[in-house]
Amino acid sequence: MSRDTPHTALLDPLAERLGERGLLREPEAMTRYVADWAGDRLGEPLAVARPATTDEVAETVRLCHEHGVAISPQGGHSGLVGGALPANDGSELVISLERMNRIREIDPVNFTLTVDAGCILESVKEAAAEHDCDFPLSLGAQGSCQIGGNIATNAGGLNVLRYGMMRELVLGLEAVLPDGRIWDGLTRLHKDNRGYALEQLFLGSEGTLGIVTGAVLKLTPRPDQSRTALLGLPSVAAVVELYGLARRGCSDLLTAFELIPRRCIELAMEATPALSDPMDDAHPWYVLMEVAATGPVDLDAMIEGLFERGMERGLVLDGALGSSEAQAQQLWQFRESMLEGQRRRGEHLRTDIAVPISAIPDFVARASDAVMAQSPDCEIIAYGHVGDGNLHFNILPPRDLAEGDKRDHLHELETTLFAVLDDFAGSISAEHGIGRTKQAAYLARLSPVERELVEGIKALFDPQDLMNPGRILPARH
Ligand SMILES: Cc1cc2nc3c(=O)[nH]c(=O)nc-3n(C[C@H](O)[C@H](O)[C@H](O)COP(=O)(O)OP(=O)(O)OC[C@H]3O[C@@H](n4cnc5c(N)ncnc54)[C@H](O)[C@@H]3O)c2cc1C
Numbered sequence: 001m002s003r004d005t006p007h008t009a010l011l012d013p014l015a016e017r018l019g020e021r022g023l024l025r026e027p028e029a030m031t032r033y034v035a036d037w038a039g040d041r042l043g044e045p046l047a048v049a050r051p052a053t054t055d056e057v058a059e060t061v062r063l064c065h066e067h068g069v070a071i072s073p074q075g076g077h078s079g080l081v082g083g084a085l086p087a088n089d090g091s092e093l094v095i096s097l098e099r100m101n102r103i104r105e106i107d108p109v110n111f112t113l114t115v116d117a118g119c120i121l122e123s124v125k126e127a128a129a130e131h132d133c134d135f136p137l138s139l140g141a142q143g144s145c146q147i148g149g150n151i152a153t154n155a156g157g158l159n160v161l162r163y164g165m166m167r168e169l170v171l172g173l174e175a176v177l178p179d180g181r182i183w184d185g186l187t188r189l190h191k192d193n194r195g196y197a198l199e200q201l202f203l204g205s206e207g208t209l210g211i212v213t214g215a216v217l218k219l220t221p222r223p224d225q226s227r228t229a230l231l232g233l234p235s236v237a238a239v240v241e242l243y244g245l246a247r248r249g250c251s252d253l254l255t256a257f258e259l260i261p262r263r264c265i266e267l268a269m270e271a272t273p274a275l276s277d278p279m280d281d282a283h284p285w286y287v288l289m290e291v292a293a294t295g296p297v298d299l300d301a302m303i304e305g306l307f308e309r310g311m312e313r314g315l316v317l318d319g320a321l322g323s324s325e326a327q328a329q330q331l332w333q334f335r336e337s338m339l340e341g342q343r344r345r346g347e348h349l350r351t352d353i354a355v356p357i358s359a360i361p362d363f364v365a366r367a368s369d370a371v372m373a374q375s376p377d378c379e380i381i382a383y384g385h386v387g388d389g390n391l392h393f394n395i396l397p398p399r400d401l402a403e404g405d406k407r408d409h410l411h412e413l414e415t416t417l418f419a420v421l422d423d424f425a426g427s428i429s430a431e432h433g434i435g436r437t438k439q440a441a442y443l444a445r446l447s448p449v450e451r452e453l454v455e456g457i458k459a460l461f462d463p464q465d466l467m468n469p470g471r472i473l474p475a476r477h
Helices: 006-020 025-033 054-067 120-127 147-152 198-202 236-248 264-273 299-312 325-343 356-374 403-423 439-444 448-461
Strands: 047-049 069-074 092-096 103-107 114-117 170-175 182-185 211-219 225-233 254-261 285-293 319-324 378-385 390-396
Touching: 006 047, 006 054, 006 103, 025 047, 054 069, 054 092, 054 170, 054 182, 069 448, 103 120, 114 120, 114 403, 120 147, 147 211, 147 236, 147 439, 170 198, 182 198, 225 236, 225 299, 225 325, 236 254, 236 285, 236 299, 254 264, 254 325, 264 285, 264 325, 285 299, 285 325, 299 319, 356 378, 356 390, 356 403, 390 403
Parallel strands: 047 092, 069 092
Antiparallel strands: 103 114, 114 211, 170 182, 170 211, 225 285, 225 319, 254 285, 254 378, 378 390
């Protein structure tokens, strides 16, 4: 799209409305809004709007609607499916929520926190903690992702097995619709069955139905004690069996139960040399688990009891208990550093699939066989959140593969992996969403009835297809 189309007619009135800090037009000023998180892809926006209030968002969207300009809503820019990346033809206005970062109200009796959608997740957790509450969503990108982005992607993370995904942590929402109208659904009610749950439509909508500008979040009491353990296990089947024991034997106080293969421990130690092998022997699989409680509960006895029962049944081979805060942090460091270890290997296949928990062992075995048969020199890095049946079945391409061939090779392996997943009636996206990168695989699996409903919802909210066009569904023009 050329720069002197009617789109430029939008920018002058917008600059007047938003002021100098509110609209970036120079390429140098826009650089941090134009690359996806991994740096794999680049976009080129018309400009970047940075409204500071809901009214400014509404005015910006209304002007875009009037001029027929498409919008790319952007939060903390940590999404992994290209949803927040503007198109690369200069046709889309990025609307960044980064200046909308006010904590609006905390109600510790009602256990709710009302925030601007541009608040960084970490700062929301800190605000809750100041009132002896917890906002339990917890994920690797929490220092940069925003509440609006968490809502738009229905983010999950480490504690889903106890607290649920973002969908279960939002009571009310405020959003600017694609024509610039404001929908105020900021209810603090914990129960409300009046008709359709409109706010839920925005959870996982990936910016295609409107811009979330505010939210009422559900808080929990802040745990005053927790224990973390890293256990070595012989097989994925043992991991799943131990999960059943842990769920039943830990008074439902389990907050995390992460599957980690040996290769990830090695990648973590490569990325963070200060980390040393956590146990005397190497084990094929590890579980990183955490229990947390408020009040007088003996977590040591609970976790030691689980360890003993696991050893008796041959499920657990060895373990390291993080009794102090510092030791627990060191165990979690393996989980964090292994991501950096993968990142250093360059372009690789990242997935966020789901199968029923009971099917995890069979799925890992069958998918590994299929992928290795096709690409014997690739490396499979399958880890994930056991309690959610959610695996990051990632694949590092063969080291000697030419850089230019990697993307196609990984795409072929993804097709093979998804075909196995279909046999398990699994999901191709349990966390990151569809965005652009998963669109073809998503559409190929939609039934005609589902597609009609999904397209109908989009058309109802956004008949001009201006709000994040081409994400989830193909662009209509
Ligand atoms: C290191 C790392 C770890 C991660 N771990 C997890 C994990 O454990 N679990 C998990 O579920 N995800 C995880 N993610 C991906 C996850 O989707 C994001 O971290 C987060 O939820 C996205 O928030 P964001 O503010 O960065 O959104 P962006 O990346 O800015 O945007 C994501 C999508 O939401 C839309 N959007 C953003 N803000 C708004 C808004 N206010 N209104 C409407 N639409 C909006 C965008 O258009 C885009 O489609 C991880 C990502 C990274 C980089």
